[in-house]
Amino acid sequence: MTQALWNFGRDCQRHDELVRSVVRNPGSLGTWTTLACLVTAMGCSVVQAGDLIVSLSDRAGKPVPEVAITAASLAARPATRSTPPEPAIMDQRKLAFVPQLLVVGVGADVQFPNNDTVSHQVYSFSPAKRFQLPLYKGAQHRPVNFDKAGLVVLGCNIHDQMVGYIYVTDAGYYGKSDAQGTLHLSNLPAGDYTLTWWSPYIADAPEKMTETVHVAEHEPVSVQVQLSRDLRARPEPGARQTDWSY
Numbered sequence: 001m002t003q004a005l006w007n008f009g010r011d012c013q014r015h016d017e018l019v020r021s022v023v024r025n026p027g028s029l030g031t032w033t034t035l036a037c038l039v040t041a042m043g044c045s046v047v048q049a050g051d052l053i054v055s056l057s058d059r060a061g062k063p064v065p066e067v068a069i070t071a072a073s074l075a076a077r078p079a080t081r082s083t084p085p086e087p088a089i090m091d092q093r094k095l096a097f098v099p100q101l102l103v104v105g106v107g108a109d110v111q112f113p114n115n116d117t118v119s120h121q122v123y124s125f126s127p128a129k130r131f132q133l134p135l136y137k138g139a140q141h142r143p144v145n146f147d148k149a150g151l152v153v154l155g156c157n158i159h160d161q162m163v164g165y166i167y168v169t170d171a172g173y174y175g176k177s178d179a180q181g182t183l184h185l186s187n188l189p190a191g192d193y194t195l196t197w198w199s200p201y202i203a204d205a206p207e208k209m210t211e212t213v214h215v216a217e218h219e220p221v222s223v224q225v226q227l228s229r230d231l232r233a234r235p236e237p238g239a240r241q242t243d244w245s246y
C-alpha cells in the first residue's frame with residue numbers, strides 16, 4: 001500500500017488504475033477507503049513541481065554550450081501528448097545549418113527555409129527520418145514532420161561541408177545548454193528522471209552521457225556534469241554511425 005501511494009504520488013494519471021487494482025484486491029476494503037479518502041482530499045496535489053538545473057562543463061571546467069539535454073520521467077507511461085510539440089525552424093545561412101543542433105519533441109514540424117544566396121538540397125539518411133528536399137531557395141517546401149525519436153543527421157547534396165542535427169526526443173522535458181553550459185527546466189513533477197545529454201562534439205562513451213536524477217518538491221535540483229574526455233575538434237567531420245542510436 002505504501003508503494004501504491006508512493007507511485008500514485010509520482011504520477012497522478014495512474015490513480016484510476018491504482019484504485020481499480022486495489023478494489024480488485026480481496027479484503028482490501030479498508031485500504032481502498034484510505035486511498036479513496038486521499039484521492040478525494042488531495043486529488044493530484046500530491047504531485048508537486050520542481051526545477052531541474054543542469055550545468056555541463058568540459059574536462060578543464062569550462063562551460064559547454066549547445067548540448068541537447070533531456071529529462072524523461074521514470075514514472076511516466078509511454079508518451080501520449082495532449083498538445084503537439086512546438087514547431088521549429090532549421091535555417092540555412094552562409095553554407096551552414098542554423099542552428100547546427102535543434103532539439104524537438106516527437107511529432108514536431110520543422111521548416112527548412114534556405115536564406116542563402118545559393119540553392120541547397122537538404123537530406124537525411126538517418127533511421128529516425130529519411131527525407132530529401134529537392135534543390136531549392138527560400139521557403140518553398142512544406143515543413144517536415146519528425147515522428148520518431150532519434151538523432152537525424154542532415155546534409156546537403158551540393159555542399160558536403162554542411163552538417164546539421166535534429167535531436168528528436170520523446171522525453172517530457174528538453175532543451176539546449178546556453179552560453180554558460182546551463183539548461184533550466186521548470187515545473188517537473190517530483191520524481192525520478194533519466195537525464196541525458198548529447199552533442200556532436202562530446203566524445204564521452206554513450207553510457208557516460210546519462211544519469212538518473214531525483215527532482216524534489218519545492219526546491220530546485222542542480223546537477224553538475226563534467227565531461228570525462230576532451231571535446232572533438234570543430235568543425236564536426238561528419239556523422240558517426242554510433243550517433244544514430246540516439
Ligand SMILES: [Cu+2]
Pocket residue numbers: 119120121156157158159162
Ligand atoms: Cu547546399
